[in-house]
Amino acid sequence: MGLWGRSRIIPQSNRLLFTLYCNFYPTRSGERENPSHFGEILALNRVRRIYLDELGEAAEASLGVGVVKLVIEVEDTAPELARRLIQQTKQQVTDEAAKRDLINLIETIKVTRERENPYLYMSG
Known part of the structure; x- marks a missing residue:
C-alpha cells in the first residue's frame, strides 16, 4: 500500500486549493478493514483508493x-x-x-x- 498526496496552490492568492491522496492496492481484497497506519487520513473524503487489478x-x-x-x-x-x-x-x-x-x-x-x-x- 502506498499513500501519495498532491496539493495545488492557487497562483493569485497562494492559498491551498485542495489535497488529494491516492492509495494504491494490488487488489480490492488487499485493503485492510481496520488500517492501523494513516487511519485518520484514509477516512477523509479526499482519499481515492486505486486497485491496480481493476x-x-x-x-x-x-x-x-x-x-x-x-x-x-x-x-x-x-x-x-x-x-x-x-x-x-x-x-x-x-x-x-x-x-x-x-x-x-x-x-x-x-x-x-x-x-x-x-x-x-x-x-x-
Missing part, C-alpha cells in the same frame, strides 16, 4: 501504472515486466533526463526485488 486495458499501456505494478508484481512475472518497462521507456520517453531517471527507478525496483529472490533476474 484499471483495465488502458492501464496496461501506461508506463506510470506499469512502474507502480512492478512494485507488487508476482515473482514469476516481475523480471519480464521490468524488461518491458525499460524497453517502453526507451521508446516513449523523449526527454533524456526523464528517460534516465525512469530507467534508474525501474532498475532500483528490480535490484530491490532481486535481493528478495536473486534467481528471478539471472537471465536479464
Whole structure:
C-alpha cells in the first residue's frame, strides 16, 4: 500500500486549493478493514483508493501504472515486466533526463526485488 498526496496552490492568492491522496492496492481484497497506519487520513473524503487489478486495458499501456505494478508484481512475472518497462521507456520517453531517471527507478525496483529472490533476474 502506498499513500501519495498532491496539493495545488492557487497562483493569485497562494492559498491551498485542495489535497488529494491516492492509495494504491494490488487488489480490492488487499485493503485492510481496520488500517492501523494513516487511519485518520484514509477516512477523509479526499482519499481515492486505486486497485491496480481493476484499471483495465488502458492501464496496461501506461508506463506510470506499469512502474507502480512492478512494485507488487508476482515473482514469476516481475523480471519480464521490468524488461518491458525499460524497453517502453526507451521508446516513449523523449526527454533524456526523464528517460534516465525512469530507467534508474525501474532498475532500483528490480535490484530491490532481486535481493528478495536473486534467481528471478539471472537471465536479464
